[in-house]
Amino acid sequence: MRLKELSERSGVPTATIKYYLRERLLPPGRRVTATQAEYDESHLRRLRLVRAMIQVGRVPVATVREVLGHVDDESLGLTARLGAATWALPQPPGADEGDEESAAARAELDRLLTELGWETAREIGDLSPVYRGLVASLAGLDRLGFPLTVTELAPYARQMEAIATHDMDLLDTHPAEAEQVEAAVVAAVLYDPLLLGLRRLAQEVESARRYGLE
Amino acid sequence: MRLKELSERSGVPTATIKYYLRERLLPPGRRVTATQAEYDESHLRRLRLVRAMIQVGRVPVATVREVLGHVDDESLGLTARLGAATWALPQPPGADEGDEESAAARAELDRLLTELGWETAREIGDLSPVYRGLVASLAGLDRLGFPLTVTELAPYARQMEAIATHDMDLLDTHPAEAEQVEAAVVAAVLYDPLLLGLRRLAQEVESARRYGLE
Numbered sequence: 228m229r230l231k232e233l234s235e236r237s238g239v240p241t242a243t244i245k246y247y248l249r250e251r252l253l254p255p256g257r258r259v260t261a262t263q264a265e266y267d268e269s270h271l272r273r274l275r276l277v278r279a280m281i282q283v284g285r286v287p288v289a290t291v292r293e294v295l296g297h298v299d300d301e302s303l304g305l306t307a308r309l310g311a312a313t314w315a316l317p318q319p320p321g322a323d324e325g326d327e328e329s330a331a332a333r334a335e336l337d338r339l340l341t342e343l344g345w346e347t348a349r350e351i352g353d354l355s356p357v358y359r360g361l362v363a364s365l366a367g368l369d370r371l372g373f374p375l376t377v378t379e380l381a382p383y384a385r386q387m388e389a390i391a392t393h394d395m396d397l398l399d400t401h402p403a404e405a406e407q408v409e410a411a412v413v414a415a416v417l418y419d420p421l422l423l424g425l426r427r428l429a430q431e432v433e434s435a436r437r438y439g440l441e
Numbered sequence: 442m443r444l445k446e447l448s449e450r451s452g453v454p455t456a457t458i459k460y461y462l463r464e465r466l467l468p469p470g471r472r473v474t475a476t477q478a479e480y481d482e483s484h485l486r487r488l489r490l491v492r493a494m495i496q497v498g499r500v501p502v503a504t505v506r507e508v509l510g511h512v513d514d515e516s517l518g519l520t521a522r523l524g525a526a527t528w529a530l531p532q533p534p535g536a537d538e539g540d541e542e543s544a545a546a547r548a549e550l551d552r553l554l555t556e557l558g559w560e561t562a563r564e565i566g567d568l569s570p571v572y573r574g575l576v577a578s579l580a581g582l583d584r585l586g587f588p589l590t591v592t593e594l595a596p597y598a599r600q601m602e603a604i605a606t607h608d609m610d611l612l613d614t615h616p617a618e619a620e621q622v623e624a625a626v627v628a629a630v631l632y633d634p635l636l637l638g639l640r641r642l643a644q645e646v647e648s649a650r651r652y653g654l655e
Contacts, residue, residue, distance in 0.1 A: 237586065238584065238586075271586075275585055275586040275587065278585060279585045279587065282585070283581060283585070304652065304653060305648070305652040306645075306648045306649050306652045306653060306654055309644075309645075309648050310645060310648070313641070313644075340642075345642065345643070345646045347645065347646045347649040347650075347654060348642045348645055348646050351645065355642070355645065357638055357641040357642050357645065358642065360634070360638050361635065361638040361639070361642065364631075364634050364635045364638060365635070367497060367631075368631055368635075370452065371489055371492060371493045371496070371497065371631070372451065372452075372485075372489040373489065373493065373627055373631060375635075379611065380635075380639075382603075382604075382607045383604060383607065383632075383635070383636060383639060384639050384643070386600050386601075386603050386604045386607070387600075387636065387639040387640045387642075387643045388643045388646070388647070389596075389600050389603075390596075390597060390600045390640055390643065391640060391643035391644040391646070391647045392647055393596045393597065393600070394640075394644055394647075395644065395647050395648065395651060397593065399651075411644075413587055415641070417578075417581075417582055417585070417587060418597075419637050420574070420578050421575065421578045421579070421582075421589075421594075421597070422597060422601065422636075422637070422640070423633050423636070423637075424571055424574050424575040424578060425575070425594075425597060425598050425601040426601045426604055426605060426608075426636070427527070427571040427629070428554075428559065428562045428569070428571050428572065428575065428601075429559070429598070429601045429602045429604070429605035430523075430527075430605040430608055430609065430625075431520075431523075431524060431561065431562055431565065431569065431571065432559045432561050432562050432602070432605070433602070433605045433606055433608075433609045434519070434520045434523050434524070434609065435520050435561040436561075437609060437613075438518065438519040438520045439518060439520060440520055440561060440564075
């Protein structure tokens with residue numbers, strides 16, 4: 228398809244597509260004449276991904292380029308490729324402040340991971356920004372006077388395990404590895420508000436069940 | 442306890458506590474002399490809640506006052522009180538844009554709620570900012586070229602139902618209704634990043650299980 232059709236099908240203005248091409252967020256089309264290029268379904272898919280990251284995820288252009296580099300890196304195994312792509316996304320702020328609460332939070336999280344049998348996550352540990360973010364969240368709760376115990380956390384983690392299984396089942400429906408990694412990035416950027424909304428709605432339903440609707 | 446002890450136990454500087462008192466985010470202590478007041482455990486609990494909303498949830502002071510008004514409103518039934526308090530919290534942006542995608546998203550969400558048996562949520566519908574936010578999220582995904590079907594959404598919603606049950610179980614451990622509503626506000630403000638972090642960690646674990654750790 229030509230640029231014009233790519234724009235119509237994606238809903239992205241041609242000027243924006245040209246900007247993405249210049250910034251190498253989108254691979255060039257196949258040249259057909261000196262001034263025209265031909266694009267295919269992979270361009271459309273990539274364009275949607277870039278747009279989701281920039282518009283909804285507010286991911287900076289340089290970071291988008293880095294994430295896409297991992298998406299396209301065929302030298303990596305699938306787990307590493309998924310990790311690299313999603314770890315490169317902006318993470319919620321959270322640092323180990325080296326205080327008592329951080330040390331306690333880390334010990335608590337490690338106990339939880341052991342109890343769940345998430346040995347991989349324990350082994351990866353601090354290498355993962357997700358692990359570091361969780362340590363920071365737990366320490367923050369403790370500092371604010373709302374500590375969470377392993378017993379309180381474990382049911383949440385088990386539900387999230389079921390959700391992750393569903394996440395991966397959806398990924399597995401994509402035929403190629405690059406598409407799977409793309410889908411993982413989409414899920415990381417776009418599904419979070421949806422899941423949190425469903426949780427809040429479920430709370431309303433459960434509250435009405437327990438205490439009546441008044 | 443005196444102001445100084447309240448400050449030490451909460452980790453909140455006395456100047457900040459005085460500011461919260463002036464802004465009526467914290468009820469006044471019991472006067473013991475012309476210049477001194479006595480505070481109790483309810484002040485400490487309220488102080489922690491205010492701090493969590495302002496520091497972590499970045500909730501504006503006027504909104505904190507509104508949320509607390511609902512927390513303390515004993516004229517409401519518990520479901521309404523929980524709803525009022527958490528609905529007053531800042532919501533993720535999301536508006537029904539009145540376009541084709543919004544109408545489709547609304548129909549899809551209603552189908553999902555019927556399938557789940559979440560009739561209460563359907564009845565409350567647009568009154569709930571959470572419902573409106575979900576319509577906006579689903580329409581946004583559709584517009585970006587990543588539509589989600591009821592079949593794909595239902596397993597997520599069922600897991601979130603289990604999570605909401607656990608949420609409400611934790612609330613039920615609090616003896617008084619006011620404390621339950623306080624705990625619901627804490628959970629809404631502080632648990633979201635934690636849940637999302639656990640999901641991401643679970644994905645890493647599940648990916649390593651399926652595709653090996655490489």
